[in-house]
Amino acid sequence: MTISGNYFAGVDVGSLAAKSVILKDGEIFATGLVQSGVNSVESGLNALNLALETAGLKKEDLTYIVGTGYGRVSAPYANKAVTEITCHAKGTNYLHPTVRTIIDMGGQDCKAIRIDPDGAVVDFAMNDKCAAGTGRFLEVMAGVFKVKLEDLGSIALSATDTVPMSSTCTVFAESETISLVARGEKPENILNGIHHSIANRIAGLFSRVGIESDVFFSGGVAKNSGMKTAIEQALKVSIVKPEIDPQLIGALGAAVIARNFAKKEGLWV
Amino acid sequence: MSIQTLEIIRKRLEERPEELRQARKNGHKVVGWTGYNVPEEIVHALGFIPVRIALGGDDRLVEVGARYASSKTCVFIREIVGAFSENKDPYIQQTDILAFDATCLQNYRAAEVIEYFFKKDVVVLAVPRNFAEDDAKTYFVHEANEFTRLLEERAGRLLDNATLGESVALYNDIRKTLKSIYTFQAARDNVISWEEVYDLIQAGDLLDKKEYLSLLQQTLAELTELQHNPVIEADCDSRIFISGSLIPRGDRKLISIINLAGGRIVGDDLWSGILPHLDLDIKEISPAGVALGYLNRTPHAALPYLDLESDRRLKKLHELLSQSRAHGVIYHTLRYCDPFTFKAKETKNVLAKSGIPLLEIHTEYAGSDYEAMKTRVEAFIEMIRIKSELVEEEAA
Numbered sequence: 196m197t198i199s200g201n202y203f204a205g206v207d208v209g210s211l212a213a214k215s216v217i218l219k220d221g222e223i224f225a226t227g228l229v230q231s232g233v234n235s236v237e238s239g240l241n242a243l244n245l246a247l248e249t250a251g252l253k254k255e256d257l258t259y260i261v262g263t264g265y266g267r268v269s270a271p272y273a274n275k276a277v278t279e280i281t282c283h284a285k286g287t288n289y290l291h292p293t294v295r296t297i298i299d300m301g302g303q304d305c306k307a308i309r310i311d312p313d314g315a316v317v318d319f320a321m322n323d324k325c326a327a328g329t330g331r332f333l334e335v336m337a338g339v340f341k342v343k344l345e346d347l348g349s350i351a352l353s354a355t356d357t358v359p360m361s362s363t364c365t366v367f368a369e370s371e372t373i374s375l376v377a378r379g380e381k382p383e384n385i386l387n388g389i390h391h392s393i394a395n396r397i398a399g400l401f402s403r404v405g406i407e408s409d410v411f412f413s414g415g416v417a418k419n420s421g422m423k424t425a426i427e428q429a430l431k432v433s434i435v436k437p438e439i440d441p442q443l444i445g446a447l448g449a450a451v452i453a454r455n456f457a458k459k460e461g462l463w464v
Numbered sequence: 465m466s467i468q469t470l471e472i473i474r475k476r477l478e479e480r481p482e483e484l485r486q487a488r489k490n491g492h493k494v495v496g497w498t499g500y501n502v503p504e505e506i507v508h509a510l511g512f513i514p515v516r517i518a519l520g521g522d523d524r525l526v527e528v529g530a531r532y533a534s535s536k537t538c539v540f541i542r543e544i545v546g547a548f549s550e551n552k553d554p555y556i557q558q559t560d561i562l563a564f565d566a567t568c569l570q571n572y573r574a575a576e577v578i579e580y581f582f583k584k585d586v587v588v589l590a591v592p593r594n595f596a597e598d599d600a601k602t603y604f605v606h607e608a609n610e611f612t613r614l615l616e617e618r619a620g621r622l623l624d625n626a627t628l629g630e631s632v633a634l635y636n637d638i639r640k641t642l643k644s645i646y647t648f649q650a651a652r653d654n655v656i657s658w659e660e661v662y663d664l665i666q667a668g669d670l671l672d673k674k675e676y677l678s679l680l681q682q683t684l685a686e687l688t689e690l691q692h693n694p695v696i697e698a699d700c701d702s703r704i705f706i707s708g709s710l711i712p713r714g715d716r717k718l719i720s721i722i723n724l725a726g727g728r729i730v731g732d733d734l735w736s737g738i739l740p741h742l743d744l745d746i747k748e749i750s751p752a753g754v755a756l757g758y759l760n761r762t763p764h765a766a767l768p769y770l771d772l773e774s775d776r777r778l779k780k781l782h783e784l785l786s787q788s789r790a791h792g793v794i795y796h797t798l799r800y801c802d803p804f805t806f807k808a809k810e811t812k813n814v815l816a817k818s819g820i821p822l823l824e825i826h827t828e829y830a831g832s833d834y835e836a837m838k839t840r841v842e843a844f845i846e847m848i849r850i851k852s853e854l855v856e857e858e859a860a
Contacts (some may be wrong), residue, residue: 265835268699280843281850304836315854316847318821321840403809 200258201463202247205449206239206273207282208266211302211330212415213242217250217257218454225250226443231302235266242446243272251390259457261449265303277452279445280319282310286448287313287411290438295407298397298426298434299445300416302330307400309407314448320403322396330416332365336389339372340382347386351421352386368392387421394425401430409435417441467656467690469683473667476679480670481554487513491617494558498544498574499565500735501591503606503754505746506612507563508673509631510619515555516669517562518736519547521715523829532577538662538801539828540710541574548582555670561618563611565589568766575772579819587614595759595767629749634673639741641680642668646738648687650703650730651694652789656687658729659719662737662799666713698789701728702845702852703789707781707811708824709798710736718796718825718837725842731788734796735764742780751827766803778814785820790850794841799828821847 202224207214208231216229227245231238239262247254254272262270263282270276283299288310297308305322322329337344358380360368367421368389375385410432416422418441427434457463484494495512497504507514518540526539529546538543547553562584564575570587579586590607592600616622642665648654649661664683668676704727711718711734722729733739739762746757762780769775785793793815797805805826812822823844827833 252621265839278843278846280839281846294533313854315850319840319843319847321836403812 197317201454201457202250202252203240203450203453203457203463204243204257204260204452205282205286205446205451206243206262206270207264207279207443207445207449208235208239208242209264209279209415209445210391211334211441213238213266214266214306214440214443215239215242215246216443216446216450217246217252217452219250221454223439223447225252226440226446228440228442231266236269236271239266239270251463258462259453259460261456263445263449263454264403266299277449280306280321281316281325282445282448282452283413284308284310284316284448285314285451286444287413288312289447289451290444291411291435293408294409294411294435296405296410296432297401298410298412298414298417300329300397300412300414300422302334302415305329305397305400307397307404309404309418318404320400322400330414332368332393333389333416333419333422335365335369336372336386339369339376340386342382345418347399348390348421348423349417350383351386351390352424354381354383356381356387357391358384358385358388360392361390369457387425390419390421390425391429393422394429397426398429406430406432408432411435411437411441413437413441413444414441467660467683467686468856469679469686470656470660470664470734472682473664473671473679476671476675477667480824481558484513484515484555484558488558488560489778493560495561495563496556496559497563498589498855499563499571499589500567500740500766501565501755501758502563502589503608503611503751503758505628505631505754506608506613506623506751508635509628510621512561512615512619513672515559517544517556517559518666518669518710518712519543519553520712521717521829522546523831525550526829532581533573536800537573538709538798539713540569540798540801541570543829544574545577548578548584551582560585562586563589563615565591567591567764570801585618587611587618592759592766593768595763596769601756601759604755604759605752608751612751623751624777625749628751628754631673632746632749632754634677636744636746637667638673638677638680639744641677641684642738642741645680645684645687647696648691648694650696651691652697652745654694656683656857658731659723662711662719662732665737665741669713690736696787696789698791702726702776702792702848703728703730703788703790704845705730705785705788705793706732706734706737706796707793708734708796708808709801709804710734711796712736715829717831717834718794718827718841719828721834721838721841722794722845725838725845727794727841727845730745730782730790733762733777733784739780764803767806772810772814778811781811781815782818785815790820791852792823792844794844795822795824797824797826799826821851 227242264275267276299306496517525546529542566572589611
């Protein structure tokens with residue numbers, strides 16, 4: 196097979212998933228998404244190899260690779276490392292140029308990002324070091340109710356009531372949830388309360404950076420429809436519908452930045 | 465290019481605890497002080513050896529301190545209490561008397577706890593809340609006189625104006641020399657880094673004052689020879705200014721993260737850094753004159769001041785940012801350090817009007833938030849760099 200064109204890859208190694216996007220010139224050519232393991236180098240390579248395999252390419256065919264996510268610090272396959280904050284900004288801007296505010300909810304953190312029309316970060320805030328308001332929090336809650344993580348959102352949306360959740364600490368929320376179940380509250384109403392509790396916590400992040408339309412929701416948790424609705428209600432905004440899997444936005448941004456670096460370094464004209 | 469005097473200072477710091485031990489054997493008394501408004505000149509003029517009690521970065525000591533002080537007390541104060549509990553710090557071991565001020569009420573609480581649990585002799589200087597009012601000045605003068613009287617009792621002698629004048633002159637020379645040295649670190653093609661100057665400032669908390677002045681003058685001479693005319697101008701680096709809660713000796717987490725992320729620190733307004741040495745004008749040689757000189761400096765964040773437009777702290781921050789040509793501010797807040805944490809948002813909003821971005825880093829002495837802090841700092845530096853590149857492109 197003859198390879199033509201310039202290929203740029205972004206690899207985003209998060210705490211729960213590793214993602215990769217390959218751009219051919221300016222278009223998304225292939226993607227890869229795998230679960231993260233203990234070894235972040237291996238996780239990143241697995242995601243990259245999956246995208247390469249889908250594209251029918253070899254690593255040598257790539258002009259430039261940018262690594263991002265918490266695994267960016269150990270990404271020997273990448274030419275450069277860039278933070279996920281900058282990458283989510285670029286990736287969102289690439290797909291949705293009118294977006295000025297991003298909510299990124301990943302496995303272990305949550306970020307509020309404000310961007311300018313060029314996709315450059317203007318301001319950002321991150322949650323504290325605890326797992327409240329993150330994918331990991333929802334994973335624990337899915338475990339409590341013995342339901343699939345991907346079903347949490349739709350279950351919450353079927354609620355007839357919202358059971359207030361006083362704790363956003365994962366450990367305390369877990370015991371509070373068990374108490375609520377024992378009290379006879381319906382699981383869907385408790386889950387609805389959990390989603391709203393997280394959304395309210397996210398609203399606190401935006402009090403630091405502000406909100407400007409359009410608003411986009413990226414990261415793995417963005418696939419949760421209940422979370423999307425709860426955030427829309429808490430922030431009183433309408434979230435832009437993603438054109439691709441929102442979990443891939445960081446990797447896409449890394450690929451866009453890879454293309455920019457390649458251009459700057461004269462590797463691509 | 466290394467500054468030879470800095471090596472001498474490091475060596476002298478290693479020798480200092482033993483030196484203090486010998487001095488105490490010979491009848492001298494060591495006063496361990498902490499706070500923002502403790503008039504060190506008075507302590508010095510009474511023949512005491514002043515040593516600043518300021519240490520951080522040790523999460524284990526914070527936990528020890530939490531056995532005596534509330535776990536909602538800031539980590540800096542809890543570590544100090546923990547250090548007194550263990551009594552292993554070479555400087556704490558050598559203190560005969562403690563002088564704390566009540567600028568930050570947590571500091572005052574530490575004084576109470578240390579006196580109660582560890583039976584230390586503690587002198588506390590009360591500080592007025594509404595420092596800008598005339599009544600507050602009258603009150604502080606009264607408290608400074610009382611503070612002096614308590615120290616005189618412990619010194620077994622009265623403070624005389626001639627000796628106080630000598631101490632004030634010595635401290636003025638130290639401040640003047642420090643300010644000159646500070647200019648060099650922010651300059652383009654600097655021969656001394658901010659980190660080295662920061663260590664140098666903190667060395668003064670511990671060394672003998674006359675020797676310290678001599679070492680500072682030696683450092684300045686070396687710098688002047690190596691870089692005759694320091695020019696401060698914005699270059700392509702990410703020039704970072706550090707503000708917020710104090711960063712005492714032992715705590716270098718944030719500083720090392722900024723360095724690793726490729727940021728260059730060019731200034732600070734920390735009360736463990738240059739700030740206490742700025743704008744201290746002692747107009748009258750007396751305890752009252754010294755006290756008023758201290759009170760008229762840029763106030764500490766713990767003192768309430770609600771009118772943002774005339775807040776001298778923000779004015780000073782703007783002035784220092786302009787001098788250092790910083791691109792952005794990293795605002796460091798320690799867990800439960802409420803004075804600075806509460807001011808983070810308003811400081812950010814005020815600076816935003818001048819186009820200066822601010823990143824708040826809220827942390828403690830545990831290492832568990834290291835990676836999260838690193839991501840924030842790296843992203844902030846990326847943000848500044850992208851902005852600088854765009855400005856450059858537009859200019860071109």
